[in-house]
Amino acid sequence: MAWVVILIVQGLLPAISITLIRQVVDNLVAVSGAGISSATVGKVLTPVSLMAGVLLLTEFFSNAGEWIRTAQSELISDKITGLIHQQSVGVDYGFYEYSEYNDKLNRAREGAAGRSLGLLENMGNVVQNCVTLFAMAAVLLPYGLWLPTILIISALPFFYVLLYISKVQYKWSQKTTTDRRWLMYYDYLLTNDRTAAEVRLFDFANYFQNSYQKLRKRLRREQFNLLKLQTLGRVIATVFALTMTGTALAWMGRQVLLGILTLGDLALFFQSFNQGLNIVRDLMSNLGKIYRDSLFIGNLFEFLEIKAQITDPANPVPIPSVLQKEIRFRQVTFRYPGSHEPVMENFNLTLPAGKVVAIVGDNGAGKSTLIKLLCRFYDPDSGSIELDGIDIRQFSVKAFRRLITVLFQSHIPYYTTAAENIALGDISAPSSQAEIEAAAKASGIHEKITRLPLSYNSMLGKLFPDGHDLSGGQWQRLALARAFYRRAEIIILDEPTSAMDPWGEHDWLERFRTLARGRTSIVITHRFTLAMRADIIHVMRAGKIVESGSHDELLKLGGFYAESWQDQMQSTTIAR
Incomplete structure (x- = not known):
């Protein structure tokens, strides 16, 4: 709530400040050559004092906004990390044995908190930019409807470039997820205590370092190519925006030379149009960032939507306090997901x-598979594992594992x-x-x-x-x-x-x-x-x-x- 109030106030302050600048300039022109007196000084001092008050408010709300953003950053980071941790221990054990799952986990963890915070901040910036833009438009409207229109049109190429580059970067990130996990693996081999002995004894260091650097070189080259494309697009968009700005300024200068507008009008126009142009670009930039962050946050939600297959039944059977008879594997057939070859087929075993x-x-x-099935990390494709004659799938998962x-x-x-x-x-x-x-x-x-x-x-x-x-x-x-x-x-x-x-x-x-x-x-x-x-x-x-x-x-x-x-x-x- 405090954040929303600050955004609205910060959005209005620039327009108020520009309006006061016009008043200062016009008052200075009006009293120019009239000498120093209480009347002339008062005529100038009043809008200047108001401007000082606006500047103090701007500084106050800027610091308050910084405090709120820091608090939001910490809360969001903890929230997102908590969601990832909760999902990581909630999915089936089998997910950890597949590359596709590890890719999804890596994509979800990769800057998830930062992207989420960025999305929130950019949405706030859009609100603030919209408030300021409407205020600037209200200031410019008396000079012609076409001026606010030029502001919008001048930023469209920049907005298009941002959307296009965001989509290209997202596709590159998705494509290189496994490559970046390889980098993490090489880094682990070179820095972890568990691998330190073998890396030194067998002189693996250069081999893994070269593998790391070779992969980094390729990814770095691809990143530089993306950066070149982004830079070229931004240069073209900037040239277009400057052309539109120059046209508007030339028209304003003509109006001043013809005596239609005052110097105060010129100062107001220059400030409002220049700030308006920056605000429109910021607005488009923030919209583009929202689009980009939403693409990456989609990875987080894709990960959070993974459903566990090993779940509790609708009406769990009470767990026996003491095992009375036996554990029995009855005609169990099991294949690991993605494999056509059964590890066990019509397997029978009784454990008294x-x-x-x-x-x-x-x-x-198949000894390790037997343990995984008994701990219910997996369920058999057919057959059953029974505890005193009751299929273990009829028990609550946590309650059963407590045994x-x-x-x-x-x-x-x-x-x-x-x-x-x-x-x-x-x-x-x-x-x-x-x-x-x-x-x-x-x-x-x-x-x-x-x-x-x-x-x-x-x-x-x-x-x-x-x-x-x-x-x-x-x-x-x-x-x-x-x-x-x-x-x-x-x-x-x-x-x-x-x-x-x-x-x-x-x-x-x-x-x-x-x-x-x-x-x-x-x-x-x-x-x-x-x-x-x-x-x-x-x-x-x-x-x-x-x-x-x-x-x-x-x-x-x-x-x-x-x-x-x-x-x-x-x-x-x-x-x-």
């Missing part, structure tokens, strides 16, 4: 409640305190130091944390000041503690000991058996020393379960598991 189940198999067997805790193979190091790292496993419940330490002890990271300077209050990672880094195995144990802290009914661990040495693995296995007692645990692993301790082992190959049983039963079977066990044990013996 309260047992530790190991799933082993070669790379590409599950997962240690993913690519675990995330969170750069916070050790205590908060573990408490992130269940942010819905008040953190308990006793439970945090219990989870840390279960994962085997407690002793390492207590040796840190501030124990559980120590900052982890080197990204922020006073941080302490951990080894790969220690980060993995911390992620395990986070998974354990959730106290979920279903535990899924994907290669939970991949970063641990054999001694650490043996120690952790003993802890895990105690922690998992009474809960359903699914362990994805390549290590048979871990799998052998499971109640049931399933061997997965090419999207199917080919063998099932205990460790001893599978060895007696003499199949793929037995062969792999012998190979792994022989490799371990040779290594020793």
Whole structure:
């Protein structure tokens, strides 16, 4: 509301100022040669004082407008960022696995807050320009209707150029989205701590730098070509506007020479026409910017309109508090979106409640897909995944996922305190130091944390000041503690000991058996020393379960598991 008032007042002040200038000039001409007296000074001083008041008002509203624009900028930036964050975590997990989605996300994030603020400001400028233009037109109308018309016509080429260039720039931006994401990727490879070791060891720096500079050179050349086109168009539009202005000024000079108009009229005309010309150009410019920003903001709304496919049913079924019977994959067929080859076809698997189940198999067997389906990141194309006989699609998504805790193979190091790292496993419940330490002890990271300077209050990672880094195995144990802290009914661990040495693995296995007692645990692993301790082992190959049983039963079977066990044990013996 304050912004609208300021726009209207700022739109009227220029016309008032010009009118006062004419009054000053005419009064000066009237009292010229009359000497200095209270009457002559008063005749000039009155409009001058009014002009001073207008200038003070102009300065006041300019500063107030700056304050409001700053406040708007902060609010809009936070609002747009919040919308993008909300949508980013609301869309399906599968969207992140496709280039098209990442293009949409990049376009939405690219200056979204700035474009939104620019759109708002330009709309405000249009309001202010319109108010000023109508005021200037009212001042010029007594001299002829054709003068305001010339103002409009002189700015039309500039407006056309702006619209045309905006459309060309938008198309270029859309076309080069993937290229600009490549630039971000090269920059990540050259500056991120996770890639620093390999970049130095294998001397990748020049290769990635050259790739970055080569792509930048092409994009820079294309940008320069757009700039040339824009400059040429603006020069032509400016020449046209100056020609129209010169014509109007020549006519005004003729009227003064003929004595039809006064010097005050000439001063008013010059000021109003000159400012009017600038205002019309600003108006056209702002309209063009509104058009340009609306094109780019369209990317934001296109992103915000993406609908998640994994959604709650109309009437969700209550989640069972305790898993009584089993998790069952029944005739599940699944293809990743965009792929014609099924990862699983008529897949069947039963995971009994309260047992530790190991799933082993070669790379590409479908083990990770099984986790994604069980976490309901995807829904199967056909068949069902059932929890105690109920299709998991009948549950609320969030409520169902609350039953599950997962240690993913690519675990995330969170750069916070050790205590908060573990408490992130269940942010819905008040953190308990006793439970945090219990989870840390279960994962085997407690002793390492207590040796840190501030124990559980120590900052982890080197990204922020006073941080302490951990080894790969220690980060993995911390992620395990986070998974354990959730106290979920279903535990899924994907290669939970991949970063641990054999001694650490043996120690952790003993802890895990105690922690998992009474809960359903699914362990994805390549290590048979871990799998052998499971109640049931399933061997997965090419999207199917080919063998099932205990460790001893599978060895007696003499199949793929037995062969792999012998190979792994022989490799371990040779290594020793």
